[in-house]
Amino acid sequence: MEVVSQSSLSQSPQSQSEIQKPKSQIGVTLCGVPFRNPTVLASGILGLSQEVFGRLARLGVGGITTKSCSLQPRVGWHNPTIVNWGHGLINAVGLSNPGVEVMVEEIRSAKATLSPYGVPIIASIFANTIYDFGVLARYISEAEPDLIEVNISCPNLDTQHEEMFSSNAFVSAQVTRMVKRNARCPVVIKLSPNVENIALIAKEVANAGADAICAINSLGPGIVLDIDTAQPVLANRTGGVSGPAIRPIAVRCVYDICRALKGTSVQVIGTGGVTTARDAIEMILVGATCVGIGSAVYHHGYGVFQDMCAGIEAYMQRHDYRSIDEFRGRALV
Numbered sequence: 001m002e003v004v005s006q007s008s009l010s011q012s013p014q015s016q017s018e019i020q021k022p023k024s025q026i027g028v029t030l031c032g033v034p035f036r037n038p039t040v041l042a043s044g045i046l047g048l049s050q051e052v053f054g055r056l057a058r059l060g061v062g063g064i065t066t067k068s069c070s071l072q073p074r075v076g077w078h079n080p081t082i083v084n085w086g087h088g089l090i091n092a093v094g095l096s097n098p099g100v101e102v103m104v105e106e107i108r109s110a111k112a113t114l115s116p117y118g119v120p121i122i123a124s125i126f127a128n129t130i131y132d133f134g135v136l137a138r139y140i141s142e143a144e145p146d147l148i149e150v151n152i153s154c155p156n157l158d159t160q161h162e163e164m165f166s167s168n169a170f171v172s173a174q175v176t177r178m179v180k181r182n183a184r185c186p187v188v189i190k191l192s193p194n195v196e197n198i199a200l201i202a203k204e205v206a207n208a209g210a211d212a213i214c215a216i217n218s219l220g221p222g223i224v225l226d227i228d229t230a231q232p233v234l235a236n237r238t239g240g241v242s243g244p245a246i247r248p249i250a251v252r253c254v255y256d257i258c259r260a261l262k263g264t265s266v267q268v269i270g271t272g273g274v275t276t277a278r279d280a281i282e283m284i285l286v287g288a289t290c291v292g293i294g295s296a297v298y299h300h301g302y303g304v305f306q307d308m309c310a311g312i313e314a315y316m317q318r319h320d321y322r323s324i325d326e327f328r329g330r331a332l333v
């Protein structure tokens with residue numbers, strides 16, 4: 001016979017189980033930096049408005065990556081630079097930015113805005129030469145970002161670059177060493193999906209000292225036509241493809257990288273087409289520590305971070321996971 005205490009009678013079976021279940025913790029640590037949840041605004045998606053950063057922090061974003069900055073200001077390409085083609089975005093912004101001098105001040109202000117919420121800032125840098133990557137890393141470190149992300153993988157090339165740095169494992173490693181020598185915080189290397197063997201490149205940058213890897217940058221370049229004018233929709237003609245259409249490729253890249261780096265301390269920001277909590281969970285299951293969100297902010301607004309966190313928490317409750325560590329990498333074989 002089951003002895004039922006008086007106090008337990010006052011609770012429904014459902015509320016008892018709610019009391020017994022400890023609340024799931026969705027906080028993560030990336031390269032020693034605490035994030036209140038795994039969601040991270042991907043680079044280049046929103047400008048540098050402190051008001052926007054403040055709103056994102058109030059709306060639950062876990063971390064913020066700034067637009068990639070170069071040593072000198074860049075104007076970027078002519079409009080139209082970003083087009084929604086129905087399954088995501090195609091963009092050729094041309095890495096427009098005000099240059100590192102302005103960016104250092106912007107990051108300082110952003111830090112003041114974000115630190116009361118415990119939201120780390122990741123400063124993205126982009127250069128034309130390996131040497132300039134080192135100069136930029138030193139310069140941007142003055143703003144004391146929590147991490148530096150190194151964009152060696154932009155698909156919108158002009159004749160200066162000829163080839164993405166991340167197409168070549170040896171060059172990617174050289175950039176990594178140069179940035180590590182000059183940075184005063186952990187370094188994330190951002191890789192491109194447009195390569196034959198992304199795991200090989202990840203291993204080389206890990207051996208060169210990368211603390212984390214962000215995968216993936218936009219896919220492509222691609223072309224979308226306006227069939228009435230028979231012209232490309234972008235002024236630059238070609239552009240990087242992002243959003244839901246690239247997600248299975250991003251997941252495969254993160255899977256390959258996490259398998260290749262198993263047993264090392266190198267962590268991964270899984271980025272590419274993540275729109276819902278289900279997509280974010282998929283990235284974590286293939287080994288990502290944080291999840292980058294870009295095009296979904298265009299399609300669904302700033303509330304996307306909060307919705308994703310609520311969905312991740314519900315999934316964890318359903319599976320009795322108390323922390324993200326308990327299911328990260330479960331799909332890796």
Ligand SMILES: Cc1cc2nc3c(=O)[nH]c(=O)nc-3n(C[C@H](O)[C@H](O)[C@H](O)COP(=O)(O)O)c2cc1C
Nearest residue numbers: 042043044068091151216217242243272273294295
């Ligand atoms: C309009 C736009 C601008 C971008 N600018 C940058 C950039 O400055 N630096 C960078 O590393 N990635 C940039 N990206 C790539 C994104 O950070 C991200 O890696 C890519 O879009 C895939 O994620 P998503 O499918 O969630 O958008 C940009 C993407 C878009 C759509």
